[in-house]
Amino acid sequence: MTFTVAIVGRPNVGKSTLFNRLIGKRHALVDDTPGVTRDRREGDGRIADLNFKVIDTAGLEDAEASTLEGRMRAQTERAIVDADLVLMMIDARAGVTPLDNHFARWLRRESDKVVLLANKCEGAAARNGLYEAFGMGLGEPVAISAEHNEGMADLYAAIKERMPLEAEFETDEKLGLEDGQPPEEGVDVWQDRDQPRVMRIAVVGRPNVGKSTLINAILGEERLLTGPEAGITRDAIEVEWQYGGRFLKLVDTAGLRRRARVTEKLEKLSVADTRRAIQYAHVVLLVLDANMMLEKQDLTIARMVIEEGRALIIAANKWDAVANREQARRDYRDRFEISLAQVKGAPFVTVSALQGRNLDKLFDAAFQVYDTWNTRISTSRLNRWLMVMTERHPPPLAKGRRIKLRYMTQVKARPPTFAAFVSQPQELPEAYSRYLVNGLREDFELPGTPIRFLTRKGKNPFASE
Numbered sequence: 001m002t003f004t005v006a007i008v009g010r011p012n013v014g015k016s017t018l019f020n021r022l023i024g025k026r027h028a029l030v031d032d033t034p035g036v037t038r039d040r041r042e043g044d045g046r047i048a049d050l051n052f053k054v055i056d057t058a059g060l061e062d063a064e065a066s067t068l069e070g071r072m073r074a075q076t077e078r079a080i081v082d083a084d085l086v087l088m089m090i091d092a093r094a095g096v097t098p099l100d101n102h103f104a105r106w107l108r109r110e111s112d113k114v115v116l117l118a119n120k121c122e123g124a125a126a127r128n129g130l131y132e133a134f135g136m137g138l139g140e141p142v143a144i145s146a147e148h149n150e151g152m153a154d155l156y157a158a159i160k161e162r163m164p165l166e167a168e169f170e171t172d173e174k175l176g177l178e179d180g181q182p183p184e185e186g187v188d189v190w191q192d193r194d195q196p197r198v199m200r201i202a203v204v205g206r207p208n209v210g211k212s213t214l215i216n217a218i219l220g221e222e223r224l225l226t227g228p229e230a231g232i233t234r235d236a237i238e239v240e241w242q243y244g245g246r247f248l249k250l251v252d253t254a255g256l257r258r259r260a261r262v263t264e265k266l267e268k269l270s271v272a273d274t275r276r277a278i279q280y281a282h283v284v285l286l287v288l289d290a291n292m293m294l295e296k297q298d299l300t301i302a303r304m305v306i307e308e309g310r311a312l313i314i315a316a317n318k319w320d321a322v323a324n325r326e327q328a329r330r331d332y333r334d335r336f337e338i339s340l341a342q343v344k345g346a347p348f349v350t351v352s353a354l355q356g357r358n359l360d361k362l363f364d365a366a367f368q369v370y371d372t373w374n375t376r377i378s379t380s381r382l383n384r385w386l387m388v389m390t391e392r393h394p395p396p397l398a399k400g401r402r403i404k405l406r407y408m409t410q411v412k413a414r415p416p417t418f419a420a421f422v423s424q425p426q427e428l429p430e431a432y433s434r435y436l437v438n439g440l441r442e443d444f445e446l447p448g449t450p451i452r453f454l455t456r457k458g459k460n461p462f463a464s465e
Contacts, residue, residue: 003052003163005045006083008076008107010099011059013091014119018146019043019056028056028235039212039225039237039252040079047156050163055079058225060103068232071225085113085162088138092118092129096136104136115158116141122148199370200249202236202281204274204305206297207255209289210317214353215239215252218362224252235270236277243363251277256301278304282373282414283311283366290316290328290350294335302340309415311373311449312346313365319350320357344438345447369448375416377444379409382418389439398427416440417452425455 005022007015016028016037022045028037037058045054057079058072065074080086088107090100107114116138118130122145133141142158144151203211212224212233223239225232237252254270278284284305288298293316305312314336322328337344347365351358386408395403404423411419418440422428437451 003085004055004083005052005085005087005159006040006055006057006076006079007087007089008057008060008080008103009089009117010097010103011061013059013089013094014146015059015089016056018087018089018117018119018144019045019054021146021149021152022046022054037235039233039235040075041235041237042239047152047159050156050159052159052163055083060099062099062102068225075225080107083113085115085159087115087117089117089119090129090133090136090141091120092126092133092143093120093123095129096132101136104138108137113162114138115162117155118143119146121145122150198240198247198249199283199366200251200281201283201285201366202251202253202277202310203285203287204253204278204301205255205287206289206295206301207257209255209287210353211255211287212252214287214315214317214351215250217353217356218250218359233270236273244367246367251281253277256297258297258300275304278308278310281310283313283370285313285315285362285366288314288316290319290322293328293332294339299339302343306340306342306450309450309452311369311415312343313362313369313448314346314348315362316348316350317353320352320355325350342450343448344441347448372446373415373449374413375444375446375449376413377410377416382408382410385439385443386420386436389436393435395432396429398424403428411454415450415452416446417454419454419456422455422457425457428455 007018009015019028019041020026023043024046025043027043028041037056039058041056043054043056045052057076060073060076061069064070086107088104090096104116116133116136118126118133118141120126121130121143126143130141130143142151142154144155203215205211212226216222216224216226219239219241224237233252233254236254239250239252241248241250253274254267256271256274257267286298286302286305288294302312302314314332316328316332319325332348336346336348340346347369349358349361349365351362386405390405395405397403401424405420406423407421409419411417420436433453433455437453440446440451440453
């Protein structure tokens with residue numbers, strides 16, 4: 001079982017900065033604005049030879065349970081219960097505040113697994129705050145500077161002291177993961193044997209369409225912060241899960257508004273984080289509000305997913321609130337086929353996150369498009385197919401000569417990418433490339449995944465060196 005460390009404290013004391021330092025990546029959003037972090041975010045932390053799971057939490061605030069701040073605190077409380085070690089952080093430059101003391105009294109009940117951190121101790125201005133921290137009743141504070149990477153040796157010692165001597169960590173063998181098997185000899189179409197062991201599914205969409213609620217319904221617990229307020233999610237939050245014997249990472253993302261409406265720095269950071277989640281995903285689940293399906297912003301997000309080459313699933317949430325469902329399906333189908341012909345046949349699943357309907361169909365669709373996204377086609381079969389396609393509809397003339405498609409091969413999967421060696425690649429019309437791509441999609445059963453088609457000019461053996 002993995003040793004778990006939770007970082008807690010009031011807003012703006014540097015919890016996310018330390019989280020990024022421990023995982024070695026800038027995954028958590030960091031800004032001077034208090035309360036940037038809202039959901040708890042998990043990552044694989046490391047200091048020297050110590051490996052552990054680290055949880056970044058929202059800033060602790062004294063608020064009513066029904067408010068957004070109160071729901072954020074509930075998430076932090078859950079992280080404290082789940083953690084083996086709690087790092088209570090204060091801002092040493094600001095000194096010990098009444099809010100720090102309030103939550104220190106609360107954490108003293110868990111004092112056996114709490115370490116007090118005095119952050120921002122890189123200068124003399126923090127000295128008084130460090131001395132004040134001794135009076136909080138949580139033991140001797142560890143002086144660090146998360147931003148400047150100071151005090152990590154002392155933090156290492158504090159964590160190692162409380163970590164079991166023989167912490168048992170999960171390995172690939174314990175998780176039951178095995179390398180993919182190579183295709184049998186002579187097989188023309190197969191799934192890539194080197195496909196990733198853990199499937200990453202990013203859940204994206206406009207604000208307030210129910211992305212976090214949908215993930216909570218899938219997990220069967222209130223893992224992510226939800227509510228009637230639009231734009232609650234700011235960070236891209238990864239949650240590990242298992243379905244049907246397959247290991248998954250579900251990534252909840254911030255809602256994407258039209259670019260013209262994004263003016264604040266923090267929202268720009270959230271948008272960049274969502275784009276990064278799409279780039280690193282294998283499958284992207286685009287969540288729509290079934291009452292306002294495929295608005296312009298939905299199509300913009302879908303095109304972003306296609307440009308990144310990710311497999312796409314469309315989920316119409318709040319389907320239980322739709323009055324005329326047949327009409328809604330027709331409207332969606334008409335607009336989708338016109339506007340997103342690049343991923344013709346992408347799965348469309350109607351769900352209700354509040355009622356937990358059709359969630360199993362989402363994962364059936366996800367596994368289907370994921371396998372399609374990993375498809376490889378043998379060169380011999382591709383060239384037999386190319387011969388049939390060019391005989392059925394020959395390429396046009398260019399500069400008085402017929403364009404020749406001499407050879408074709410698949411250069412990579414994820415997404416399926418094909419290269420054709422053409423006598424005059426610059427002259428091959430876009431319409432003819434689309435004809436070939438549509439043929440690939442239909443004849444090799446590649447629905448719902450972007451297909452990339454490249455043209456290259458073969459070397460002329462008779463050209464002078």
